Amino acid sequence: MQLVFILEQVLNGLLIGVQYLLIALGLSLIFSLGGIVNLAHGAFYAIGAYLTVVLTPTIGFGGALVASPLLVAILGLVIERFLLRRFYRGDPTLGLLLTFGLAMVAEQALRMAFGAAPLPYGIPTWLRGQVFIGDLIYSRYRLSILVVALACVGGLWLLLTRTSFGRVVRAGVQNPDMVAALGISLRPYMTAVVTLAVGLAALAGTMMAPVTGVQPAMGAEILTFAFVVVVIGGLGSFWGVVLAALIVGVVRGLTAYAYPPATEAAVYALMVLVLLLRPRGLFGEQIARFE
Amino acid sequence: MTDRFGDSLSRRNLLRSGGAALIAPVLASPALSQGQSDVIRIGHLTPRTGFLGPLGEFAVQAAQLAVEEINASGGISGRKVELLAEDSVNPQTASAKAERMVQRDRVACLVGEINSASALAISQVALREKVLFINTGANSDALRGADCKRFMFHVEAQNTMMVRAAGRALVDKGLIKGKKVYALTADYAFGHDLLKQAKKFFAANDATIAGEDLIPTELTDFSPFLLKLRQGRPDLVICNLSGTQITNFLKQYSEFGLPYPVAGFGFDTALAWGAGPGNFLGTWPVIWHHQVDSPSAKKFVAAFRAKYKKPPENQGWGDYTAMKIVAQSMNDLKSTESIKIVEHLEKGATFDIAKTREGYFRPWDHELMQEMYAITALPAEQVKNPYDIFTATGPLPGPGESLEVLATTRDENACTFPA
Numbered sequence: 001m002q003l004v005f006i007l008e009q010v011l012n013g014l015l016i017g018v019q020y021l022l023i024a025l026g027l028s029l030i031f032s033l034g035g036i037v038n039l040a041h042g043a044f045y046a047i048g049a050y051l052t053v054v055l056t057p058t059i060g061f062g063g064a065l066v067a068s069p070l071l072v073a074i075l076g077l078v079i080e081r082f083l084l085r086r087f088y089r090g091d092p093t094l095g096l097l098l099t100f101g102l103a104m105v106a107e108q109a110l111r112m113a114f115g116a117a118p119l120p121y122g123i124p125t126w127l128r129g130q131v132f133i134g135d136l137i138y139s140r141y142r143l144s145i146l147v148v149a150l151a152c153v154g155g156l157w158l159l160l161t162r163t164s165f166g167r168v169v170r171a172g173v174q175n176p177d178m179v180a181a182l183g184i185s186l187r188p189y190m191t192a193v194v195t196l197a198v199g200l201a202a203l204a205g206t207m208m209a210p211v212t213g214v215q216p217a218m219g220a221e222i223l224t225f226a227f228v229v230v231v232i233g234g235l236g237s238f239w240g241v242v243l244a245a246l247i248v249g250v251v252r253g254l255t256a257y258a259y260p261p262a263t264e265a266a267v268y269a270l271m272v273l274v275l276l277l278r279p280r281g282l283f284g285e286q287i288a289r290f291e
Numbered sequence: 292m293t294d295r296f297g298d299s300l301s302r303r304n305l306l307r308s309g310g311a312a313l314i315a316p317v318l319a320s321p322a323l324s325q326g327q328s329d330v331i332r333i334g335h336l337t338p339r340t341g342f343l344g345p346l347g348e349f350a351v352q353a354a355q356l357a358v359e360e361i362n363a364s365g366g367i368s369g370r371k372v373e374l375l376a377e378d379s380v381n382p383q384t385a386s387a388k389a390e391r392m393v394q395r396d397r398v399a400c401l402v403g404e405i406n407s408a409s410a411l412a413i414s415q416v417a418l419r420e421k422v423l424f425i426n427t428g429a430n431s432d433a434l435r436g437a438d439c440k441r442f443m444f445h446v447e448a449q450n451t452m453m454v455r456a457a458g459r460a461l462v463d464k465g466l467i468k469g470k471k472v473y474a475l476t477a478d479y480a481f482g483h484d485l486l487k488q489a490k491k492f493f494a495a496n497d498a499t500i501a502g503e504d505l506i507p508t509e510l511t512d513f514s515p516f517l518l519k520l521r522q523g524r525p526d527l528v529i530c531n532l533s534g535t536q537i538t539n540f541l542k543q544y545s546e547f548g549l550p551y552p553v554a555g556f557g558f559d560t561a562l563a564w565g566a567g568p569g570n571f572l573g574t575w576p577v578i579w580h581h582q583v584d585s586p587s588a589k590k591f592v593a594a595f596r597a598k599y600k601k602p603p604e605n606q607g608w609g610d611y612t613a614m615k616i617v618a619q620s621m622n623d624l625k626s627t628e629s630i631k632i633v634e635h636l637e638k639g640a641t642f643d644i645a646k647t648r649e650g651y652f653r654p655w656d657h658e659l660m661q662e663m664y665a666i667t668a669l670p671a672e673q674v675k676n677p678y679d680i681f682t683a684t685g686p687l688p689g690p691g692e693s694l695e696v697l698a699t700t701r702d703e704n705a706c707t708f709p710a
Contacts, residue, residue, distance in 0.1 A: 005518055012514035115601075116339065116348035118538045118565030120677055123546055130548055137521070139546050142514075211546055212511050213538040213565055215345060221511060257515035260504050261478060 004135040009257050010250055015142050017249020018149040022204035023222060024229040024241050025156060026197025032173045032236040034088045034190055036095040040079075041201050042223030043106035048072045048202025049209040049218060050110055053121045061124040061210075065148075069203040076198025080191050088190065089176075103220065110216040118213035127210075145207040152200060157238060169193060173236050174285075225252075228267055232274045234284025244282055330373045331366070331627055333358075333617065334392035335610070336385055336413060337403040337428065339378040342508050342534035345561050346405050346606040350427065351376050352599055353607035354402065357614035360594070367621045385409035389416040389424075399627040400424065402613045405606065407431035407480040414443040423629040425617065427609035430557060431484035432704050435656045439706035442629060444636055444657040446613045446644075448578045450481075450488045451704070452663060454556045455697040456687045457576035458492050460665035461554055464574065466527045467493070471501040473525035473551075475516055475540070477533040478505040481557070485531045489556050501525045508536060513543045520549055530555040530573070534562070541566035560604040560666075560681075568680050569671035577664050579608040579645065580683055588645040602678050612644050647686050648694065656706040660694040662686035 023045055030038045048068050055064040079102070087095040127141045160166035171179050172186045179186055205218075212218065225248065233244030248267055255266040274282060335354050339347040358374045366372055375396055379385035385404070392398045393416065401417060404410040405428035417424035418440045426434065426443060430450045434443070448456075461467050472493060476482040482505065493500060502523040504516055520528060528551050532540055537558070544553065545566075553573035560580055563571040581592050581602035591611060595603040603611070619642060620632045637654040644650040650661040666681040674680050688696045 005522060008518055009515055012512070012518070015514075016512050111348075115345075117345035117561045118535060120565055120567030120570075122542065122567045122570045128546075128548075137547075141546060211539075211542055213535045213542070215535055215538075215565070217340060217344065218511075221509070253512070253515055256510065256512070257518065260506050260510070260515075263507055263510055 002135075008136060008138065009253050011138060011142075011146075013250035013253030014246060015146055015249070016252060017246040018146060018153075019204045019208055019222065020225050020229045020248060021153060021242060021245035022149055022200045023226040024233070024245055025153070025238070026200050027226055028230045028233070028235065028237075028241050029169075029193050029197050031230070033169060033186070033193055034084065034095075035090075035092060036084060036087055036099065037092065038084075038197075039096065039099040039223065040102035040106065041099075041197070041226065042219030042221075043103045044072050044076060044198045044201040044219070045205040045208075045222055046110060046216065046219035047075070047106060048205030049214045050114060050119070050205075051202070052206040052209045053119045053214055056121070056124075061127075065203075065206055068206045069199045072202030072205075073195045073199030077191060077195045079198075080194040084194060085187070085190070103223075107216045107220065114216070116216060118215040121209050121214050123210040141210065148207065149204070152203065153242060156196075156200070160238060165189070165192070225267065228271050230281075232271050232281055234278070234281025236285045237281065237283035240281055240283030330371045331621070332373045332375055332392075332396055332398045333614070334389070334396065334398035334401045335374055335376040335403045336379040336388055336392070336401060336409075337376075337610070338380065338405055338409070340380065342536060343405045345535060345565065346428065346559050346604075347378070349561055349604050349607035350403060350405070350610040353595065353603055353609075353611040354614050356595055356598055357611045357618075361614065361618045367618055367627070368625055372618065379404060379406070379409050379413075382406070382408045382412040386412035386416055389413045390420070393420045393422050398422070399621070400617055400629060400632070402617065403427055403610060404429050407434060407484065410434055410443075411438055411480075414438070414440045417442040421629055423617075423632050425613040427613045428606055429481070431481055432488060432699060433480075433484055435658050435699070436704035436706050439656055439708065441708040442633060444633075444652055444659070446609050446616070446659050448661070448663060449658055449698065449704075450485045450556070451491075451699045452658075452697045453558075453576040453578075454485070454488045454492045456663040457554060457556050457574060457665050458496065459687060460574050460576075460667070460684055461527070462496060466552055466554065466574075467496045467498045470498050470526035471524075472498050472527045472529050473501050473520055473523050474503040474529040474531060476503065476505050476531040477536060477557075478507050479533075481533055482531055485557050489529060489531060498527075506532065506536065508533065510536070511539050513540050514547075517543060517547045517549060520551065525551055527551065528553045528573075531557055533557060534559075535565070537562040538565040541572065542570045545570045545572065558666075559606055561606065563668070563680060564604070564677060568669075568674035568677065571680055572668045574665060574667045577605045577666055577683075578661070579605045580664060580666060580681075581678065582683060583646060583664070585645060585647050587643050591645050608645060612642075616642050616644075647690075650694070653695070653698070655701065656699075656704065658698055660698065662688065662694070663697065 027041050051068040052064040055067055123141045129140045131138050131140050168189055229245045229248050233240035251266050251270055256263045337347040337350045358372050361372050377388050400423035402425045404426055407429040410426050410429035413424055424443045426445045428447050432449050432451055435449050476486045555575050558575035592602055620635050621627050624631050636652045639651050641649040641651045646662045650659050652659055665684045668681050
């Protein structure tokens with residue numbers, strides 16, 4: 001096998017990994033700050049994709065790339081304000097049931113509104129075509145979304161590490177009681193985190209709409225892998241999740257290339273291996289209240 | 292936390308939720324409590340979620356339309372037809388639901404399915420309970436051969452018929468003889484069977500296989516395989532995928548702009564519609580499409596469009612046709628008894644199946660003998676609406692030929708029904 005093909009396959013894996021990453025980062029943030037395992041996170045990815053298809057005829061793909069994540073983020077804000085908020089630090093089973101229910105409602109609502117068949121949608125003409133670098137041929141669209149996604153991840157990292165907002169969020173993950181003792185209410189931060197996380201999931205949906213089937217179950221399909229990424233990366237660790245997403249993407253891609261039937265199994269084998277060697281995940285931190 | 296938990300388990304709440312649990316099933320199944328004998332129930336099972344879900348939706352919509360039409364024209368011997376439609380999910384669930392429909396709901400027959408493995412599971416229940424099952428979407432040759440059952444009939448074409456229908460069009464286009472083919476195949480019963488039939492066709496028509504991959508049905512990213520295609524440089528890509536896999540493949544194939552012609556031996560138009568104009572490409576077989584030129588096809592398309600605001604696709608045709616065949620047979624026989632219908636169909640009863648020629652079931656393997664079509668994608672600039680995105684051949688077999696020329700012979704796919 002030529003080196004250039006391996007390189008391309010690594011690129012393919014990275015692209016998939018980056019989509020997992022946009023979803024997994026949100027999942028990880030919501031869980032580590034609010035204690036809620038958000039099973040509805042995949043639904044926001046699907047809603048983002050559907051909204052993109054609906055909005056494109058009027059505002060174009062460029063417009064939808066901005067508008068769709070924003071609108072879904074507002075939906076996330078409403079859901080946080082009226083539903084999720086009631087379940088922070090409560091019995092985790094209740095939050096699990098709530099978000100599981102939300103995920104089913106969302107999937108069925110999409111099915112009722114748009115039908116079960118995939119909606120026709122393709123890459124906008126201005127992003128079609130291939131990029132040639134020597135022997136390497138790559139889809140221009142995939143390179144573009146790789147750049148956008150990496151920019152978002154970079155932005156999120158800056159937000160979490162270089163701003164006062166980020167400091168409070170990180171403190172809230174480690175010790176919410178201490179944050180409260182300092183007179184800071186975590187509520188508005190939680191609202192902001194959920195809104196941001198939901199927006200990122202919708203952005204992933206928007207970017208994948210042209211290259212994957214826009215159909216009601218798309219959210220459930222990607223959610224499982226996003227969870228695997230969070231588990232492998234380790235709770236509360238930004239770079240752990242980033243690294244895990246990229247590893248999972250590349251492992252999936254390379255296995256699909258070398259031996260397709262083992263594609264899914266390879267990801268779970270990787271998870272088992274990581275959990276055996278590092279039970280808290282790659283860079284998982286010790287968070288007192290989850291131990 | 293503990294407080295909240297304590298609250299939620301108070302006696303009052305417990306009573307409330309217990310009461311709700313008792314009432315819920317009553318509300319959910321009112322049909323059971325009324326009119327047991329003056330309706331004829333037909334059980335409909337097909338996958339409505341998962342990668343075949345998009346096709347299942349067309350199946351259910353078409354079956355409902357057929358029932359409305361049957362009831363509007365007087366029902367079956369004056370009795371109304373009631374459709375019990377459920378998601379068959381997977382072979383285990385399909386089997387359990389089929390059994391429940393027969394034993395508890397007393398359905399007169401079972402109709403539906405797309406997944407070959409689930410169809411096999413239902414056919415086992417049908418045989419055991421001696422209830423007619425009409426398969427409307429499962430293609431594997433094995434269901435008509437080694438796994439054939441006396442109580443199972445097939446409106447859907449077998450894989451060999453699909454391969455030979457598309458194969459004719461491909462040979463005409465000069466894409467087969469002496470060419471190198473790369474085959475991508477869905478990794479489950481249907482795909483394995485289709486690949487087997489495809490290989491026989493290639494061998495018989497002087498084509499060689501340059502590469503092949505089995506692709507898990509849950510895989511949504513095809514980039515690794517597109518890369519392999521580029522390395523393999525085949526003369527033709529054969530895509531024997533299934534359900535939403537086809538949509539994903541078409542979108543990504545056109546994204547990477549590979550130059551090789553594409554064709555496939557298994558197909559459903561809803562998946563081409565899902566890929567969209569410009570992404571859909573290649574030549575494919577279909578058992579039916581919405582542009583078929585016959586009076587009953589036009590009537591079906593108009594009724595479906597009026598009800599669902601979109602044209603029906605081939606899976607919808609299968610379930611609509613099966614329901615009509617059941618109703619017509621029961622009316623002709625003035626009986627709903629499965630064994631009588633089986634004998635009636637085996638005697639060669641003919642049916643208007645929304646095509647040019649009438650169809651009939653072969654007595655020895657229960658396959659519906661019928662015309663098929665091969666469709667080829669239109670270039671994006673010639674597409675005027677999201678549905679008319681292909682051109683079709685005339686009926687295959689052609690007007691002068693026997694309807695049986697595309698199907699397997701007894702020697703190729705033997706079936707015996709134990710007495």
